[in-house]
Structures are given as C-alpha cells and as structure tokens.
Amino acid sequence: MIGIIDYKAGNLTSVARALHYLGEPCEVTDDPELLDSFDRIIFPGVGAAGEAMINLRSRELDRRLRKWVAVGKPTLGICLGTQVIFERSEENDTTCLGIVPGSVQRFPGNLKDRDGRFLKIPHMGWNRVDFPRVHPVFAGLPTDAEFYFVHSYYPAPADERWVIGWSDYGLRFCAAIAHENLVAVQFHPEKSGGPGLQILANFCRWEGNDAQ
C-alpha cells in the first residue's frame, strides 16, 4: 500500500487519481501513526513553504517523515513536498525538514529568454528535463519528454551529485533529485501525461536503492 501524505497543502486527490488509473492501491492520510503501515510514501503538495512546515509540525509529521526516510523506505517528493525536504527555503525564510542538505531559492526576477525578453514567474507550463544518469524511477522515458511545472522557487542541493534531472528556465535548475531511497521532483508527474505516469508507475515498483 502506498501512503499519500496530506498536510493540508493543496488538493492531493490528483496524485491519488493517477495511482488509481495505474491500478495501484493508495491511501491519503494525515495520521502519523499510519506511516509505518505503508510500503512506500508519496509526499506531494502545492502552496507556500512556511505554512506547509507549520502544518507538518502541528501533526508531528516532520519527525515521522525524517524517521521514515532514515529507515530507508522508498519515498517520492512532488513539488512543494520536494522543496520542504531541504534545510531551508527562501520562501518566507522557512526552516524546512533538513532531510537533504541544501536550500530552495527563488527564480531571479531578471531572467531573460534568448530574444532578450523577461521570463515570466512562476515558471508555469511544460519544460524538458534531462536525466544524465540511469535510475529505475526515471527509466523508459522518451528522450524529449517534457513535464508540467508550476513554481516560483527551485531546489538547490548542496551536492550536485544528488541531482538526477536538470531543467532550464533562464538558468539551469534542479528538477529532480535521487539519493538512496528518496526521489523527489519539482514538476507534477500526475499532470505530465504519459511520461509522468511512467515515473509514478516506476516508483510503485521500485524497491529502493540508487542505481549508481
């Protein structure tokens, strides 16, 4: 059974619908006591980092999540869920979970495209992600696969070896990380058509371990 962690950060039913479509049993929960009953968890979310951390702490989900990842069960972060895994976010200058060393930064307001026009923020829409190394969760994707993003902040891991997917929006930024039994993506696989469903299906079969 896959647990989808609910910490009142947006509507999580889209992730559950995608898993139903794939025939994968899942349960959306905000109960920290239930965590140990799952084989793997998905940690999604949209919204602001500050409020997300307040909600996680008030449910003691912060402590449970750190423990869950430390034990080494497969974990997938999505969007805001990916951002709060880091130590800090520039959004409301928030102290986050600290599971992954690094910070979350805002796209600078002066980024320009090739024609010299200012890029719009949030970065919203479909963008390519390059996966420079092989990993079971990102296997079987078409070369030019694009994914759906909606965000103004991006993760910057302290160690670039954790980055498994790079994207480009006026600057090169980390769109996916992988370390041991944790994978986390800035885009929305549940809204990224076939390639996104492929990632979710891969995660549901992944027993953990990095394919380095």
Place this chain on the structure above:
Amino acid sequence: MLSKRIIPCLDVRDGKLTKGIKFKGNIDIGDPVEAAREYYEQGADEIVFYDITASSDARNIMLDVVRRVAETIFIPFSVGGGIRSVEDMRAVILAGAEKISIHSEAVKIPALIEAGAKAFGNQCVVLGMDVKKVAIRPEIPSGYEIVIHGGRIYTGRDALQWAQEGESRGAGEICLNSIDADGTQGGYEIELTQLVSSQVKIPVIASGGAGKAEHLRDVLTEGRADAALIASIVHYRTHTIQDLKTYLHGNGVKVRMQW
C-alpha cells in the same frame, strides 16, 4: 525553456458538448469526457471547459463532468462559466480542475480575482477577457474594449488596463478572446495579443480565430502569446492537435512533441 501550449476549448451545456465533435469515422461525440480523452491522446497540453449551463440548479452536472475528466486525463485543465464565488471555485478545484477561469463574473465583482488567488494561489485563477476593437476614446486608450454576455454589453473598460488590473489583483494567467476574430477562422487578433502580452508579466492565452496552422504560428511568435486556444479547427477534424504541433515544431515554435 517552456513550450508554447496548445489548448482545445470545449463548450458544455447541461453536461453535454454544445456542438457534437466529429471524431474517428465521423462519429459525433457529445460527451465532454470522451472529447477530453481524445484531445489528451492527440497531445493537448491543457484543456479548457466552458460551462454555459444557464440554470444554477444544474451546476452539479458540471461537477460530475469535472470529476470524470480528472479520472481520465493526466494533464492540467480549467473550468470557466458561472463561477461567482470562492465556494464555486472550491467545488470545481476539489472535483479535480487545476484552474478556474472567471470572465464577466470578474468584471462584475473584481474582488473575486483577489479572493480566488488568496484561497487557491495565483496559478489557479485565469482571467478570461472578451474584447472588441472600438474607436479610441479617453476611457478606452488602447482601442480595445471589454465586452460581456457574448459581446452584447460594452463595459466601458479598456482591455489593456483591465489586463493590468487583473494581474495586480492576482490573476495567474489571462485568456484573451477577440470577439471580432472568434468564429471567423480567419486568424487570431495579433495586434491585441501582442499589446497585452508585452504589457503584463503573466502568461497570455490567445483565443479566437484559429482556422489554419499558420494562425497558431503567427500568434505564438509575432503575437507573443504563451498559449493558443483552439476550437473549430480541431472539433471539425480539419486538423488534429498532432498535425498542428508537427507544423509548429517544423516552423521553429517550441512545442511538446512527446506525450
């Protein structure tokens, strides 16, 4: 860099498409969920539903459509039409839509934009604008006026100023529909699209007038639109979305080619 988005628009009344859409084997499809599935499979980047159900009693029918669409396609979609309150927005978002669009409702109650952005985030709120070209006069300096009720009522609001006001009130995106071009299949209103797109920082979806692949190319390059809304050009099977994207890709417009 971001791809330009191609977005089919489906008009729904009482849970059915207002006009049957011709699909494979010329079968008329009246079910919006099946139409959404077809366009999802053809490579649509997003889908817009516009609910023109007159009676507010029938709103639950649309919510049921939204729920079924959300179980069927795995790309973003928005719902507009008859959304008059934050509660209306919440119902649609909980049913599975990513975004809601507000049109004449926003003209009547501009604070609805702020309220939606505060409750669900700017990215959820699309400001829909119906625009007509008019003579320049003091209150309409751009020569484009906002109209409502399908173009029957002139509001005295300047289109460019309304777009900027919508952005400052928290809209995350603008869907810019030219009433003059709508239904003509003679091409988008490039001048209007370029004017608005260059003066706001939020994405602009161009709407009204698509009849040929070249029209999409023009509005996405010269018109500086971030996305192109399409209707008849695909509903009548003149083109598939895949055809349009192949043309755009071959003509230097960055579009998503794998789905």
